[in-house]
Amino acid sequence: MAKKKSKSDTKEKTQKSDINEVPEKPVSSPPSDTDVRPAKLKSIPDKIYERELEKLQIELVKMQYWVKEKGLKVVVLFEGRDAAGKGGVIKRITEKLNPRIVRVVALPVPTEKEKTQWYFQRYVAYLPAAGEIVLFDRSWYNRSGVERVMGFCTPEQVEEFFRTVPEFEKMLIRSGIILIKYWFSVSNEEQERRFQARIDDITRQWKLSPMDLESRTRWVEYSRAKDEMFRYTDTKLSPWYVVEADDKKRARLNCISHLLSKVPYEDLTPQVLSLPPRQMDNSYVRPPFSDQTFVPCYEIPEE
Numbered sequence: 001m002a003k004k005k006s007k008s009d010t011k012e013k014t015q016k017s018d019i020n021e022v023p024e025k026p027v028s029s030p031p032s033d034t035d036v037r038p039a040k041l042k043s044i045p046d047k048i049y050e051r052e053l054e055k056l057q058i059e060l061v062k063m064q065y066w067v068k069e070k071g072l073k074v075v076v077l078f079e080g081r082d083a084a085g086k087g088g089v090i091k092r093i094t095e096k097l098n099p100r101i102v103r104v105v106a107l108p109v110p111t112e113k114e115k116t117q118w119y120f121q122r123y124v125a126y127l128p129a130a131g132e133i134v135l136f137d138r139s140w141y142n143r144s145g146v147e148r149v150m151g152f153c154t155p156e157q158v159e160e161f162f163r164t165v166p167e168f169e170k171m172l173i174r175s176g177i178i179l180i181k182y183w184f185s186v187s188n189e190e191q192e193r194r195f196q197a198r199i200d201d202i203t204r205q206w207k208l209s210p211m212d213l214e215s216r217t218r219w220v221e222y223s224r225a226k227d228e229m230f231r232y233t234d235t236k237l238s239p240w241y242v243v244e245a246d247d248k249k250r251a252r253l254n255c256i257s258h259l260l261s262k263v264p265y266e267d268l269t270p271q272v273l274s275l276p277p278r279q280m281d282n283s284y285v286r287p288p289f290s291d292q293t294f295v296p297c298y299e300i301p302e303e
Contacts, residue, residue, distance in 0.1 A: 040246070040247070041247070041250065043247065043249075044247075044249045044250060044253075049249045049253070052253055053092060053252065053253065053256075056253065056256045056257060056260065057092070057095065057096045057256075058096075059260050060093060060096065060097060060256065060259075060260065061096055061097065061269070062265060062266075062267045062268070062269055063260060063263055063265040064097050064098060064101055064102065064133070065265075065267075065268040065269060065270075066263075066265035066266055066267075066268055067101065067131060067132070067133055067263070067265070068101055068131040069131075069268050070131075071130035071131050072130070072131065072176075072178060072263070073127075073128040073129070073130060073131075073132060073175075073176055073177045073178065074128065074132070074133040074134070074177070074178045074180070074263060075127065075128060075133075075134050075136065075172065075177050075178070075179050075180070076133070076134070076135045076136065076180045076181075076182065076259065077136045077139045077141065077179075077180070077181045077182065078090060078135065078136060078137055078138070078139075078182050078184065079138060079139065079141050079145070079181070079182065079183050079184070080182075080183050080184030080185060080186070080243075080245065081184070081185070081186050081191060081215070081222065082191070082195075082211075082212040082215050083186065083191050083194040083195055083198070083207075083212070084184035084185065084186040084191070084245045085184055085186070085245040085248050085251050085252075086137060086138075086182075086184050087137065087207075088248055088251075088252060089184075089243075089251065089252050089255050089256070090104055090135055090137055092252050092256065093135065093256060093259070094135070097133075101131065101132060101133060102132075102133045102134075102135065103126075103128075103132065103133070103134050103135070104134075104135045104137055105126045105134055105135065105136050105137065106136075106137035106138065107122065107123075107126075107138070110122065119140070119143060119157075119161065119164075120140055120164075120168055123136075123139065123140050127172070127177065128177070140161075140165065140168075141165075141229065141233075143157065143158065143161045144158060144161055144162070144165075144225060144228070144229040144232075144233075145222065145225055145226070145229070146211065146215075148225050149215075149218055149221045149222055149225050150211065150214070150218075162228075162229075162232040162233070165232070165233055166232070166233060166235055166237075166238070169233075169235075169237070169238040170237060170238070173237060173238065178262070178263060179238055180241070180259065180262050180263075181238065181239070181240050181241065182240075182241050182242075182243055182255060183226070183230075183240050183241070183242050183243065184243045184245040184251070185242055185243065185244055185245055186245045186246055187246050188219060190245075190246045191216075192216070195208065195212070195213070195216065241258060243255050
């Protein structure tokens, strides 16, 4: 009578079989300067993208009313590689919103005076009051990114930044600020394609600076700087949310949808207004058109 195999024997045999099994094709390790990224999803048709974007923008308007009514203070940081699509997302967020409630802050290079101040000092001046949302198109994380890689600060200043920034953000959150941090991730190939598109388009060349071009030659240095930044500042209280940005349309929808989920709100949209009748006053006489200087009509050339 044959001996019945135990479960342990069967499991051990399976494990040995798996170990000795040779894959059909050898798995090559990816180059050290590239990321292993999720498989690309099917492109979203423009019509569907515009429909979904409009839905999200309506929700942003509702959130705006809620922030204003409840006196909330919201800060959103947009960081990432050059040409990763931060500006495009910010544009779609603010497109339908009230600029008196939602502000975009994109600070220039610090002045000589600002360089002598406490590092966070110039950013504090732009923090929101009650009922405001502030979107930072790059923020205090310049210190751990471009300033560090390009040598605009010392290693000691970077070390102090990593020591200080978790406490700084903890203070902001304790004060009642809703702090949300986004990192826009773009592949090497896609960044190169976008840079080239800007070079070829005169209306977009202003988006390229010598610093942007220099970043291409320091891709790996920026990767290492980003990894270390995450290690120190991706905290449970103030985490980083990574946006895969190779597909611009998906990145915009994903980011806006996530932002809405991080600010709990209710619909406080005002009731539909009714247009009152125009004032009538037969005694008013408009000045002659000839007394005014009008902008000339734009001449459309014939094809």
